[in-house]
Amino acid sequence: NNVTNNPSEFALEIKDGVFSWGAEEPTLKNINMPVKRGNLSAVVGPVGSGKTSLISALLGEMEKIGGEVNIDGGIAYVPQQAWIQNATLQDNITFGRPFNKRFYQQVIDACALTTDLAMLPGGDQTEIGEKGINLSGGQKQRVSIARAVYSGADIFIFDDPLSAVDSHVGKHIFDNVIGENGMLKTKTRFLVTHAVSFLPKVDEIFVMVNGEISESGSYR
Numbered sequence: 001n002n003v004t005n006n007p008s009e010f011a012l013e014i015k016d017g018v019f020s021w022g023a024e025e026p027t028l029k030n031i032n033m034p035v036k037r038g039n040l041s042a043v044v045g046p047v048g049s050g051k052t053s054l055i056s057a058l059l060g061e062m063e064k065i066g067g068e069v070n071i072d073g074g075i076a077y078v079p080q081q082a083w084i085q086n087a088t089l090q091d092n093i094t095f096g097r098p099f100n101k102r103f104y105q106q107v108i109d110a111c112a113l114t115t116d117l118a119m120l121p122g123g124d125q126t127e128i129g130e131k132g133i134n135l136s137g138g139q140k141q142r143v144s145i146a147r148a149v150y151s152g153a154d155i156f157i158f159d160d161p162l163s164a165v166d167s168h169v170g171k172h173i174f175d176n177v178i179g180e181n182g183m184l185k186t187k188t189r190f191l192v193t194h195a196v197s198f199l200p201k202v203d204e205i206f207v208m209v210n211g212e213i214s215e216s217g218s219y220r
Contacts (some may be wrong), residue, residue: 002060008072011037011155011188012058017067017094019057027053027066028147036203037072040178040189045195045208051192052080054208055159073154073188076094080142080159086129089120093146104150110176110183111146112169113139136212138165142173147179155188174198 017031028050035041043051056062057069058088059077085092086143090099093107108114108124116139120126128143134142141164157180161171176182178189179201191202198203199219206216 001071002062002064002102002198003058003071006070008070008106009037010034011039011071011073012190013068014057015068017057017069018065019053019062020065021053027062030212031067031071033206033216034214035188035190036162037188038186039203040191040201041206042181042202043190043192043206043208044054044194044196044199045214047207048193050074050211051208052159053211055157056188057220063066063178065172069103071155072121074147075155077154077157078144078148078159078161080161080163082137082164084135084140087127088122089117089127089128089143090124091198092128092143093124093150095151097150097152106183106189107146107149110149110173111142112172112176113142113146113167116142117176138169141165142169145173149183156184156190158189158191158193160192160194160215162193170195174201190193 001070010033014031014033017028019028022028043054045051053062128135141161145161146193162173162201178191202219204216205219207214
C-alpha cells in the first residue's frame with residue numbers, strides 16, 4: 001500500500017511524504033519530489049542524509065507514515081551493492097529477456113564491458129557468481145547497470161552506481177548510458193551520486209539534509 005501506480009504527468013512523485021524504518025522518529029519527512037518524465041534528476045547530500053532511504057521510499061520498501069508516492073511506469077533499479085546471479089555473464093545481463101544481439105552489443109559497449117569480456121576465459125558465456133569467476137566490484141557494478149539498461153524499463157533508479165568504478169570508466173558510463181546523449185536519454189533517470197562533476201549535466205538536483213529535501217533546482 002506504500003506506492004500507487006496511477007497515470008500521472010510525473011514519472012515519480014512524492015507528496016508530503018513521511019517515512020520510517022520502524023523507529024519512533026521518521027527517517028524522512030516533508031518530502032515533496034515531482035520528477036518529470038524523461039528527465040535526469042540527481043540526489044545529493046552528505047553521508048547519512050537519507051539518499052538511499054529516499055530510493056527505498058520510492059520502491060515501497062519503507063513504511064509510509066504519511067503522504068503519497070506514485071510511480072507511473074516500469075522501474076529498473078541499480079543498488080549500491082551489485083547483485084550477481086550464479087549464471088553466465090550474458091544471462092546476468094539479459095535476465096530472462098529475449099536475446100537481441102545488436103541491442104546486447106550496444107549495452108555491453110555503453111557499460112564499458114567490452115575489454116572485460118575479452119579477458120574472461122569464456123567471454124560472456126563465462127559462469128560468474130558463487131562458483132564461477134569472481135568479478136571485481138567495478139565489473140559487478142557495470143554488469144548490474146547493463147542488466148538495467150537491457151531491461152528496457154521506463155524509469156531507471158541508480159543508487160550511486162559510479163562509486164565502484166574509476167573516474168574514466170564512470171565518465172564513459174555517464175556519457176553513454178545516463179547522460180543527455182546516452183542510451184537512456186529518452187527515459188526517466190533518477191541518480192543518487194557523490195560525483196559533483198556530473199551535476200551541470202543534470203536537469204534537476206535534489207539536495208538532502210537530515211532526511212529532508214533542503215533545496216532543489218537546476219545546477220545553476
